[in-house]
Amino acid sequence: MAAIAAAAAAFTTLRISKPTVFPRRRFCTLVTSSLSSEFNITFAPPKPKSIAQLPITPATDLDPPESSSSEFGEQLLIPWIVRDENGNLTFQTTPPERYLRAMAEAKTQRKKKKVSAGNAKKGEQAMPSTVPPKYSKAARRFYNERFREPPQRLAKVLAAAGVASRRSSEELIFQGKVTVNGSVCTTPQTKVDPGQDVIYVNGRRLAKKLPPKVYLALNKPKGYICSTGEKETKSVVSLFDDYMMSWNKRYAGLPKPRLFTVGRLDVATTGLIIVTNDGEFAQKISHPSSNLSKEYIATIDGEVNKKHLLAISEGTVIEGTHCTPDVVEQLPQQPDSKRPRLRIAVHEGRNHEVRELVKNAGLQIHALKRVRIGGFRLPSDLTLGKHMELSAANLRALGWKS
CATH class of the missing domain: 3.30.70.580 (Pseudouridine synthase I, catalytic domain, N-terminal subdomain)
Structure with a gap:
């Protein structure tokens, strides 16, 4: 044991030129210098195996201070490597002041427990689930409260359900053939919800679900x-x-x-x-307020000249309104037909508007075909x-x- 202690005392002083991670040792005393990054570290006699693992340099003239187990007891000291105001690395036996201040000012909060929507108590906020239920009561209630269509007029509901047209549905209501929740309703403007209200038409129950839009x-x-x-x-x-x-x-x-x-x-x-x-x-x-352009192809009986095209482009009076076409153009003649064809585009949408325009120009239509409404063209x-x-x-x- 005396030989081991003598060997340890000869190699207890280390010279460090750069930051190094030190293994934990007991009974250590640190001697630091604020002017240099070199430190003198002395250890109590460690185990022989640990001495062989340490990178050791020759000892300096400084004698290590005496240390005993009575001074440190069984305390484990962990060195702190920090940088001083001059930028030099130093060792400390206590944590840096800024670290202690940050720890003191840090606010700790208790983790909130996740409360599901079904188990939420008063005052507790339910956490939204990542995957919403598809067919549960909670999912249906959520949909009904936020996405269900608001109540609509009774005549509109009957027309949407396929009972009759809007005007015919109003006549059925006026005749007292429609009941809502057991009472006869004679007002077409009554707001109803097919999913909640019980509606009968001529003794037949109206379906709760309305057909989809087609x-x-x-x-x-x-x-x-x-x-x-x-x-x-x-x-x-x-x-x-x-x-x-x-x-x-x-x-x-x-x-x-x-x-x-x-x-x-x-x-x-x-x-x-x-x-x-x-x-x-x-x-x-x-x-007519939509101003959607509608394009027609008119096949004409007889010959067509520029006077006819000018007469069509000038328009005519239909139902008290002067209507003029947007486009009038003569198309190339088809190989299988000798009749001329005209391309006419209008936006008024008056009854028989294209036929009246062609008739006013002194021409007779053999066939008329609509090929476009707005930006949608009839597929070939x-x-x-x-x-x-x-x-x-x-x-x-x-x-x-x-």
Whole structure:
């Protein structure tokens, strides 16, 4: 033991030129110098294995101070390497002053317990869940409170449910054939909610769910009228019989919509027409205030010259209003037909406007076809009598932003 103590005393002084991570040792005394980054560190006699692991340099002339276990006891000292005001590295046996001040001023808070919406007590705020429930009562309640449509007028609800048109629904209400929550209602403006109120029409319960909005584009053939009357045998709506028969396969559990046309084309006119069950959409598109341009291709019987084109472009008076077309242009002659064709674009939307313009110029129309409404053009591959569902981009082209 005496030999080991003598060897340890000869190698207890270390010279350090850069910051070094020191292993923990007991009974250590630090002698620091504020003018240099060199330190004299003395240790109590450690174990022999630990001495072999230390990077040791020859001892200096400074004698290490005496230390004993009675002075330090069993305390473990951890050196702090800090930088002084001059930028030099120094050792301290206590933490830096700024560290102690930051620890003293730090505010500690207790972690809040996550409270679910179902177990939230009074005064506790429920934490939103990352994945909302899909079919739970809480999810349905959340949807009903924030996203359910507000109550609507009774006549509008009946028309949206497919009972009848808006005017026919008002007549049913005036006749006392509609009951709301067990009471006869004779006011079409009564606000109702189909999901909450019990509505009967002619003794039949109205479905709680309204049909979804449907937007279709049809290539109308000749001989069909734009009317939803039941007495009409060749109505445009009758072209959607197959579509309505397959409704339950595509939209199981939802009531069938009542389709009607947006605007009208006369019985002899073919081409693009929009069919929907959205009354607000139909009013927006068909009203003259929308200023939607509508393009027609008119096939003319006889010859067409510049005088005819000028007469059409000057316009004519229709229903007390002078209407002028936006574009009048003669198209190249087709190889399979000798009749001239005119491209006419209007925005007024008056009844028989294109036919009146051509008639006023002294010409006779052989065939008339509408090919464009707004920014939506009739697809070339959509044959007569066929329809297609309108996408969101198609609706925006028609000027519908909802």
